[in-house]
Amino acid sequence: MGAFGYVAPTSVDDVVSVLGQFAARGERAQVLAGGTDLLVQLRGLDRAARTIVDIKKVAETSRLAIGANEVFIGAAIPSAALNEHDELVALLPGLLEAADLIGSTQIQGRATLGGNLCNASPAGDTIPAMIATGAVCVIAGAKGQRELPVEQFVVGVGKNALQPGEFLVGLKIPRPAGRTADAYLRFIPRTEMDIAVAGCGVSVSLDKSGRCTAARVAIGAVAPTALLVPAAAEALVGSTLDDDALAAAGAACSAAASPITDKRGTVEYRRKVVGVLCRRAAAIARDRALARQA
Amino acid sequence: MSKIQVTTSVNGEEVEFLCEAQQTLLDVLRETLGRTGTKEGCATGDCGACSVLVDDRLICACLMLAVEAGGHEITTIEGIATDEGLHPIQQKFLEHAALQCGICTPGLIVATKSLLDRHPNPDETTIRYWLAGNLCRCTGYDKIVRAVQDVARDLAHPA
């Protein structure tokens, strides 16, 4: 058994350089943000030695900026800190709800959006919520930075699009303008402390009359990766988000799902419930959007 | 294996220790520093028995590496009472019989402190959701929630 190591670089370049060195030597390095998934894995199935690269000392990964057109959320900000940011919560309530659903208060004290995304669990709560908001990953590597929409970032169960030597710096989210609002709902058997059996994030934009002009719908825990469901969005756009439109969007989500039966739920159950969640989340997003100034 | 030297603060005292990279804060608190008031119930962040505050933020000590503690301020159950005696939360837990076996109690008290620091006047739902990460198998939570409500009342209206 080899030895574990720990490094905590203080700049994006240093992280990239450290990761590059390990990659070049064929040695294992793993990025640590909040660690709420990583430490569980260290205790469980994957006990092999590696060097832990802690990115929390990099200022950019802790940066939160709300611009005129764009919100930047550093990859290593704990969910609890995000939820204490009133302006952010008001702007992106759905995404922040998702962040607030990750585990317990204790977990939220550490867990980050970046970690939730990189962990690439099919059931990661913030992933569909991010996709719904149109979030884009900011990735740093030896060749500089690149951007990738969240829906393209997760490529399989536990697999993400980061290349050796790359890491996730943060997320860029278009600032919701006018009557645009998001919502996220998931289903768990308890009220807290569970992994999503199904999840759905919805963002809608309404015109003055309350008609839906744009929408994004994403589902989680019902396929190997979180999915953007354009058919569900199409069912919403052009409608006033009445019951029929919501039902059609829900049906589109159920149709897009390709779930499995496991200890957390059955295929039939997940397929049905993801549609229910879509209807309910879309209604919440609609009401939030209606409450905003056109 | 080479050990890493860490300087941190535990309950207001500067503490230095050596640890291995993969050791958790919980391992070091209990085994290296002898602070066994922080309990291990699961080591996977699912029970809250190891709740501590890091720079006043509530976390599970089993989900933080010990090396990450460097430069931060850790508060454990041993740091809740003061020279004046028990903290009001501790006192109310006793008066309300809010503990039976007591293994979850340190974590619940630390979590309650964090709750009341942020929400001095929480309603029952806020209390229950804030404490949802602290499993208690003995009490059914009833007397715990009542104890927390009572502390909050006292803090809002000091005698």
Add this chain to the structure above:
Amino acid sequence: MAEAVDFKVIGTSPVRPDGVDKVTGRAQYGADLNLPNMIYGRVLRSPHAHARIKRVDTSKARAIPGVYAVVSGADFPQAQHGEIGGEGGGDISDLAKNIMARDKVLYHGHAVAAVAARSQQVAEQALAAIEVEYEVLKPVLDVLEAMQPEAPLLDDKLFTKNLPEKPEKPSNIAAVMQLARGNVDQGFEQADVIVEGEYRIPMAHQGYIEPHACIANTNEAGQSTVWCCTQGHFEFRAMTAKVLNMNVADLKFIASEIGGGFGGKTVVYLEPVAVLLSRKARRPVKMMMSREEVFRATGPTSGTVCRVKVGAKKDGTLTAAKAWLAYEAGAYAGAPMGPGAMSIFAPYALENFKVEAFDVLVNKPKVAAYRAPGAPQSMHAMECALDELARKLNMDPLDLRMKNAADEGTQAPYGPKFPVIGLKACLNAAKAHPNYTKALPEGAGRGVAVGFWFNVGMQSSAEVHINENGTVTVVEGNPDIGGSRASMCLMAAETLGVPYEQVRALIGDTESTGFSNVTGGSRTTFATGMAVVRACEDIIAQCRARAAATWGVDDDQVLWEDGQAIPAPGVNADVKPLTLADIAANAAKTGGPLLGRASLNAQGAGASFSVNIADVQVDRDTGKVDVLSFTAIQDAGRAIHKAYVEGQMQGGAAQGIGWALNEEYIFNADGVMENAGFLDYRMPVASDLPMIDTHIVEVPNPSHPYGVRGVGETPIVAPLAAMANAVRDAIGIRINDLPLSPPRVLAVLDA
């Protein structure tokens, strides 16, 4: 009902004597002690649910620097057959094999070897270096499948016990049991209405938050001191001695504070292994289970299939009842089918009944006691059936139960006639409770159910020391899981007539106090409490004698009142009363220190009944059940410490609600538990539950000086059916099987 009694401290809720240490982190639990020169023990566990062990090679592990000892099944002595005793049930040789497999592994997680090394990491490396060759066998996981003649056999030398004729072929059915009275067929013929159903209740874990942990320190003479979290250190000593073929006198067991047990810490897992490792390593060995090990390799309670048939006349009078109960024992014999069979009809006066029960081996962990072992499963079936019966009869479900309720003089299905019991008082309290009649929200449902537990007495010892200033130290031998030291102090204070604050209680180790059976069977406040009261009475007798000697009168001319010796009325002595402090201060001149003691095998544990009322709301789109309100009503006999009695009722209710809604062992086809952690073994969290309303009924137990009945176990019995009946009320469809998880409920709603 006994007369109203005016107590001074009994029935109050003072702060427990061990409380401050528990809210400050000082209290030492199983894993909190460290000794100089200590090393760490770890267990290698089977990756298969059923396999023959062909070969165990530990040589590579022994060669690793920092490894001090390695043991496997071959290092343990051949254990003798014999009853384990206590609450667990089963055979000592099975217990020995459960601790360390010999020729076969019988469940995933079964121990096959153990190491002791200088650190956890080295111990882990050593485990990885042990080579075990298995011949993998087909596991049998379903209780009904295991009962089939062609099922894979766990033990080909196991022949079903209690059959009329000795069976010719081995079987996974370890034992059968029958209870019957009257003529069931005739009874059903008299019935106007009959209900019948099969109910499945899943394997569930006690879910104590503290994993098992111990330290064993063995010297060169082979004497060992073991510190551990246990519900009974005397019985742990006995089991360890038997498993290791040791002299009990060479083992000293010290009970640490215990972080929950609920029956799960009544049998040994780590302790004999730690003693053996420590003997080989000649160092103290600390062993701690991970949460995963707790789920996979300690004793949950039986998954059970219960078939029940009940008949009644139009007026609700039960005419006959029949039950067929199959309990999973796990890897070795000893499922709680006996108490399950004896409790199922216990609340009701029945002329005609028949119960058949089966103790069945399956490739799952060997079950252990869990709060009222066996009763929640069988009574779930009966109480659901009665709910259906009440619906068919268009009768209030509490009225139906009252119509048939057992009372003083009713012959219990398990034999004796009930002495005074509190079932009718509980039913009356439920009927009158505002929560039974309050309006339900739209779409919500309400369910009720009755719970019962026998409670036990068994052996206890206690000593009472009067310190030189008159304060009192109580020493007893029952680990305190839920505040029992406070109850002991209250009973001692009441008996002696001194303030509660003057009394402290502690739990002695196996060398410093007399034998006591486990903290289990709801016996501690009853039986050990009785010993404490008797020991205090011993003190009082001595105090009267000392006062008599001081005053120059006869012993019987001295009375003890309000904590002091006074002359009896008419005694011609002009003396000042002597307080306990006075007598203690003068003890050197009157015969030496005051020490009272008592030991007993307590008889007459009073059965405890309960009634629960549950209100639920069901989300028709997701199948999720929310608990709106829950009311627990229970006969405590006498509540010594009121708040801790309520606490038992609330905690048991929460466990029962968890079992009803989400808790279950989920195994894959290979017999691997898929949810061995708190994330997916879903016990209720704070936000899952409402306040749990309690109503303590007090019908004193005539066999206890203060009327105590046990209260610890009954609370988990009724919630299962109360919840199921509430869901039935809400959705209009009966779901027989537990848990009432969202997928199961939604499947029924959408069917």
